[in-house]
Amino acid sequence: MKKIFITIILFLISIFTQNVFAEDVFKITAANFDTSNSLIVLNIPDESEKPVLDEIKLVEMENPRRAYFDIPSSILIIPKQDWNFNCKGITRVRINQFTTNPNTVRVVIYYDDDFNPSDLKFIRIKNNLIIKLKNPEWSDNYFHRTYRDEHASASDFYEYLTVEVPDDTPKESIADQIHQAFNTTVQQTPKMDSEPRVKKDLKLNTKYYISQITPRPNGVLLSGFGSVTIEKPMILQNPQRIVYDIPNTLVNREIRNSEYQINETDKVKIGQFEVNKARIVITTPDVTKYIPVYSTDNQSLLLARLDKLNHTSLFNNTSDIISYNKEKNDSRTSSMILSFNHPIVHGIDRNNSRLVIYLYNVARYNEDNYNTTYKNTAFENSSLTLLPQVGMKLVIPTEPDTLVNTYLGTDSKTLKVQITLPKKTKPPVTSHGTRKIVIDPGHGGTDVGAIRGDIDEKSITLDVSKRVCEILQKKGYTVEMTRDTDKTVSLQDRVAFSEERKPDIFVSIHVNSSEKPEITGIETHYYRQESLSLAQTVHASLASNIDSNNRGLFKSKFYVINHTTCPAILVEIGFISNDSERAELVSSKRKQATAKAIAEGVENYFKNNK
Numbered sequence: 001m002k003k004i005f006i007t008i009i010l011f012l013i014s015i016f017t018q019n020v021f022a023e024d025v026f027k028i029t030a031a032n033f034d035t036s037n038s039l040i041v042l043n044i045p046d047e048s049e050k051p052v053l054d055e056i057k058l059v060e061m062e063n064p065r066r067a068y069f070d071i072p073s074s075i076l077i078i079p080k081q082d083w084n085f086n087c088k089g090i091t092r093v094r095i096n097q098f099t100t101n102p103n104t105v106r107v108v109i110y111y112d113d114d115f116n117p118s119d120l121k122f123i124r125i126k127n128n129l130i131i132k133l134k135n136p137e138w139s140d141n142y143f144h145r146t147y148r149d150e151h152a153s154a155s156d157f158y159e160y161l162t163v164e165v166p167d168d169t170p171k172e173s174i175a176d177q178i179h180q181a182f183n184t185t186v187q188q189t190p191k192m193d194s195e196p197r198v199k200k201d202l203k204l205n206t207k208y209y210i211s212q213i214t215p216r217p218n219g220v221l222l223s224g225f226g227s228v229t230i231e232k233p234m235i236l237q238n239p240q241r242i243v244y245d246i247p248n249t250l251v252n253r254e255i256r257n258s259e260y261q262i263n264e265t266d267k268v269k270i271g272q273f274e275v276n277k278a279r280i281v282i283t284t285p286d287v288t289k290y291i292p293v294y295s296t297d298n299q300s301l302l303l304a305r306l307d308k309l310n311h312t313s314l315f316n317n318t319s320d321i322i323s324y325n326k327e328k329n330d331s332r333t334s335s336m337i338l339s340f341n342h343p344i345v346h347g348i349d350r351n352n353s354r355l356v357i358y359l360y361n362v363a364r365y366n367e368d369n370y371n372t373t374y375k376n377t378a379f380e381n382s383s384l385t386l387l388p389q390v391g392m393k394l395v396i397p398t399e400p401d402t403l404v405n406t407y408l409g410t411d412s413k414t415l416k417v418q419i420t421l422p423k424k425t426k427p428p429v430t431s432h433g434t435r436k437i438v439i440d441p442g443h444g445g446t447d448v449g450a451i452r453g454d455i456d457e458k459s460i461t462l463d464v465s466k467r468v469c470e471i472l473q474k475k476g477y478t479v480e481m482t483r484d485t486d487k488t489v490s491l492q493d494r495v496a497f498s499e500e501r502k503p504d505i506f507v508s509i510h511v512n513s514s515e516k517p518e519i520t521g522i523e524t525h526y527y528r529q530e531s532l533s534l535a536q537t538v539h540a541s542l543a544s545n546i547d548s549n550n551r552g553l554f555k556s557k558f559y560v561i562n563h564t565t566c567p568a569i570l571v572e573i574g575f576i577s578n579d580s581e582r583a584e585l586v587s588s589k590r591k592q593a594t595a596k597a598i599a600e601g602v603e604n605y606f607k608n609n610k
Contacts, residue, residue, distance in 0.1 A: 056122045058117065065115075066109060066110045068106055069106075071104065071107070073103055073104075075097065076095065076097040082094050089111060089115045089133075090110070090111050090133050091112055092108075092110035093108070107131075143407035144227045144407060146348070147348050147406040148229060148230075148231055149404045151536045207228075207247070207248030208225075208278075209249070210222050210246070210251045210252060210278055211223055212252070216262075216302070216304075217308065218302075218308040219304035219309070220260070220303050221300060221303075224300070225299050227299070228294070228299070228301050229246065229248065231247060232350055232404075232536070233350075234604075235608065237600060241283040242284065243280070243281050245279050245280075246280070246301075248276055249278040251271065251272045258270060266284040266305075267282070268283075268303075269281045282303065289307050290304065290306075293309075293346070294348075295345065296315075296343035297412065312391075317342050318362070318390060319342035320340065320363055320364040321338050321362060321370075323339040324366075324374070325338075325373070326377055332423070334377060334418070335416050335417065336374065336396075336416065336417045340362065340414070342361075342413065344362060344408075344412055344413070344415065347360065352400050354398055355395075356395050357393075357396075357415070357417070358393055360391045361391065363390050363391075378419055379417075381396075382395060394417075396419070399422060401532065403419065403420040404418070404419050406418070420529070423529065436478040437477055437478065437479045437507065438482065438498045438501060439469055439479060440465075440482045440507065440509065441465035441466075441481060442509055443456075443458035444483050444485075444486055444488055445489070449461070449511065450577070455582060455586055457513075458486065461509045461510060461511060462484075462486065463591055467595030469481055475599070491560055492559075494508075494560050495560055498566070502566070504566060505566055505567050505602065505605070506566055506569070507598065508571070509570075509571055509573065511573060511574060511575075511585060512576070515577075517578055519578060520575050521548050521551040522546055522548050522549070522572060523551045523552065524538060524571050525572070526555060526556075526569050527562045528561075530567050531561065531569055534567040537601050537608065538569060538602060539553055539571075542594070546573075546590075546593060546597055548574060548581065
């Protein structure tokens, strides 16, 4: 293909028939677009008994100018497609489930005032329908992110949706809600004008819906629809467990908080961790052996044990790497792009020193092309090696606090690996090889912090900080505190204290407050990217060990975590403004549990950053 075009996007639409309600139904499992030739392709196997369309009935509309045609007796299995174009002529193409019962998929083509819809060409080759466009440049994101190091992202979202229905309509199931969110919202009209109407506001995530979880001999299978993204796993202790969070995801209510036995030693639990995030917890003595394996359609995810995985059972067809590309987004961010001739099945193993991608059904590649493409790039030290029988292992070394994302093309024929290097900072100096930590008890002296009655923040933070210090010192760490008495210390002096001692990490401890007395929970704040993994690890420990609302991670520009050069976080251990939580915060039990959780998080961070 010509280099002037963006990476060629070939989406294969495989439609086959089945008998549903005495009609032949075409299942659309992917959307197809070829940027080099400006084609939308609907491919139907030759064995289909009837064509998907006997006749193209193009309906033109105004405000905005557009035309559409319907595909009867068809079901869109994938999320609706919405493509935007940066050019004159065709400006947008949408493919969505227009109605159900009868099942109809609608293709809508938007165009500007100078475009003549008669220029659209419909071509049939055997049983294939091809829509010829006018050579637009496609600007929409072909890639879907499959993995990210981040545990919070600007890409996280909810979809707010209002449905107007008669008040006697049966309560919608979660599956119905998700179907509407993924496809199209049908506004139901009462049979009589006099019938009352009720508006239901639904807050939905529309990336992925987990419908089922199934233990397997080699792990646990998550089944659903949409497109799945998984975050960097967290390793927790007592008991040993690995935690996978899946953002922008809704879990079927019937399986929430369910626990399943995988084998004699391993068990798994699934839950709705946040309104837009699912959490999978696998309790196992072998936490480092689990990795996520993605299906070719990116709708199923196998959390598999490497030592029990027969990877040749995961695929029917092999694939080859056919092209190698690179991107330089900025001075710190680079991308590797591998293209394949068939969809790939891949797994991801990530720790703080490397990223490993298992290309399970990839048989061949050109070593010279690979080495030449990535010479003098951030991927220069990466390597491709063969797996037994078939498959490859891609290993990319990473510096600590490097941010990694992986993306899969919609047709599963293109893999992009993006790495963002950390900002260069002074390397931490340790004494006699011992990790050094600065603990910062918030407020103090005349600065009492938040206060309710005779209870103040400065006293709670000092007490908890001393407990954290004691626990870590007993474990052999060198720990110093910005204050160990009730005295006033300015923000500038706290930073100067830390910079003089050059610690490995800085942890500031605070108590939260709100004008709304009903709010409770714990938060962890970070500012610089180099502090993200510390924030993730400590917050995971707090969330797992403290019985309070998990309010999540926040990127915040607090002075002490913005101006320290080492990885630095600020933890809010609870709300003094809530009567119940305030009573817990002053109790010895809650203070000790909080201190233990922070110390455990710090220790886990150092274990993962050896």
